[in-house]
Amino acid sequence: MLLDFSNKVYALAPLAGWTDLPFRQTVKKFGADLTVSEMISSNALVYNARRTKKMIEKSPLEIPYSVQLAGAKPEIIRQAVEILNDEEGIDIIDLNAGCPAPKIVGHGSGSSLLKDLVLLGQMIETIKSTSNKSLTSVKIRLGFDQKIGPEIAKVVEASGADFLVVHGRTKTGAYKAPVDYDQIAEVKAAVSIPVLANGDIDSFDKAHSVMDYTKTDGVMIGRGAMGNPWIFKQLREGKANLSREEKYDVILEHYENMVSFHGEYGAVLFRKHLHNYSKGYEGASLFRDTINRIEDVNEARDLIKEFFR
Numbered sequence: 233m234l235l236d237f238s239n240k241v242y243a244l245a246p247l248a249g250w251t252d253l254p255f256r257q258t259v260k261k262f263g264a265d266l267t268v269s270e271m272i273s274s275n276a277l278v279y280n281a282r283r284t285k286k287m288i289e290k291s292p293l294e295i296p297y298s299v300q301l302a303g304a305k306p307e308i309i310r311q312a313v314e315i316l317n318d319e320e321g322i323d324i325i326d327l328n329a330g331c332p333a334p335k336i337v338g339h340g341s342g343s344s345l346l347k348d349l350v351l352l353g354q355m356i357e358t359i360k361s362t363s364n365k366s367l368t369s370v371k372i373r374l375g376f377d378q379k380i381g382p383e384i385a386k387v388v389e390a391s392g393a394d395f396l397v398v399h400g401r402t403k404t405g406a407y408k409a410p411v412d413y414d415q416i417a418e419v420k421a422a423v424s425i426p427v428l429a430n431g432d433i434d435s436f437d438k439a440h441s442v443m444d445y446t447k448t449d450g451v452m453i454g455r456g457a458m459g460n461p462w463i464f465k466q467l468r469e470g471k472a473n474l475s476r477e478e479k480y481d482v483i484l485e486h487y488e489n490m491v492s493f494h495g496e497y498g499a500v501l502f503r504k505h506l507h508n509y510s511k512g513y514e515g516a517s518l519f520r521d522t523i524n525r526i527e528d529v530n531e532a533r534d535l536i537k538e539f540f541r
């Protein structure tokens with residue numbers, strides 16, 4: 233079984249600008265069961281396939297691997313899925329039905345789909361009937377501005393999705409409103425496909441209390457993994473933290489993978505990760521100021537080695 237829902241599933245959330253191949257590979261080494269690409273615009277895939285395909289490359293460690301599509305039109309999403317059908321190594325196609333960013337919502341994609349459940353159903357049916365991958369999934373919020381999570385979940389299930397992820401906020405709730413774990417539990421109870429809970433889960437204790445409370449089949453973790461890829465080891469083994477030396481090795485390897493994947497610009501793209509990795513270290517604020525001004529790959533590596541050793 234590609235994703236074994238008879239055990240709790242621990243998934244890394246898609247995070248645009250963050251969950252590129254090097255980060256997913258880092259997280260995978262700590263035992264994440266599922267990794268998902270950054271959101272891929274179906275338009276971009278259809279009209280600019282070459283550039284967009286770089287974003288869907290995966291590490292060989294990523295089994296199963298999910299590619300998340302955003303879109304607003306069944307015909308375009310069908311063409312995007314056909315392009316993915318020719319790509320090896322993708323196991324799941326996930327539909328983004330939760331992104332609240334104005335640019336995405338303005339195009340009728342992401343959480344906009346929660347305003348038109350007929351269209352949402354058509355999008356899912358189109359993916360399911362076109363895809364040659366093993367599974368189809370959908371990542372939803374509880375609604376656009378009203379909480380209608382169970383109703384949305386039933387449409388997702390009836391349209392043929394194999395599992396769903398629910399972020400326990402509405403679009404209007406953005407990233408700060410309290411996560412409604414009661415309604416996540418209602419979503420789980422409303423359908424018979426597996427459900428993963430998402431939203432503000434950032435520790436062993438929180439993950440286990442959410443799973444106990446909502447009866448969901450696992451959790452998906454986003455911001456809790458930023459600067460903290462070892463959280464997936466902790467989810468299985470308890471709270472044990474990595475030693476400073478172990479973290480040093482992880483951070484340095486992540487950096488080297490960034491540079492091999494993105495080229496020299498990888499050093500600049502890695503800054504945001506360093507901002508998170510350096511939290512709690514003495515001298516972190518001076519380190520962040522300094523690294524923000526470095527573009528050279530070797531200079532950045534030297535500073536990383538000096539700071540995290």
Ligand SMILES: Cc1cc2nc3c(=O)[nH]c(=O)nc-3n(C[C@H](O)[C@H](O)[C@H](O)COP(=O)(O)O)c2cc1C
Pocket residue numbers: 245246247248249250270271300328329330331371399407430431432433452453454455456
């Ligand atoms: C920087 C950032 C980028 C995100 N990009 C995506 C995305 O591409 N696709 C998606 O479905 N959700 C995206 N999300 C939402 C997360 O996957 C997740 O649902 C949300 O952050 C709540 O989970 P958390 O509290 O564990 O972070 C993004 C969130 C953040 C903060």
